[in-house]
Amino acid sequence: MVISVFLHMARVFYHGAYKPPREFNWVIGVMLLKLTLLLSFTGYLLPWDQLAFWAVNVGTNMMGFTPVFGQDVRFVLLGGAEIGSETLLRWYVLHVLFLPFVIVIFMAIHFWRVRKDGGISGPL
Numbered sequence: 001m002v003i004s005v006f007l008h009m010a011r012v013f014y015h016g017a018y019k020p021p022r023e024f025n026w027v028i029g030v031m032l033l034k035l036t037l038l039l040s041f042t043g044y045l046l047p048w049d050q051l052a053f054w055a056v057n058v059g060t061n062m063m064g065f066t067p068v069f070g071q072d073v074r075f076v077l078l079g080g081a082e083i084g085s086e087t088l089l090r091w092y093v094l095h096v097l098f099l100p101f102v103i104v105i106f107m108a109i110h111f112w113r114v115r116k117d118g119g120i121s122g123p124l
Helices: 002-015 024-047 050-064 070-078 086-117
Strands: none
Touching: 002 024, 024 050, 024 086, 050 070, 070 086
16 A cells, blocks of 8 residues: 555656645645555554564654653553553554544545546646
8 A cells, every 4th residue: 555655646746746736635645645654554563563562662762752742642652651452452543443534534635636626637
């Protein structure tokens, strides 16, 4: 899925479909790419093995260094002060419920904008 989204964005960039009047749709596409990468990361953690443990550790520690609210976000994502069963449940809910819901909303906006802007753009 990540490769498909990246190839789609490369085609859009190559055809110049990020130029006016389609800038907003390009921004929505970039947000969809970020959501896809986040969905990939959360799915990477679900086997809950040693690799997933250290991925959660590194990922949440990086989020913890975000200025102002980083420690709060880290605490919410871990479900406590350290990695445990609450952490797995939170990442599972993110992967299965929250992120797909957000992606569907952004995809609906993306498709609506494609239709509103006159369909798929071709090469310039």
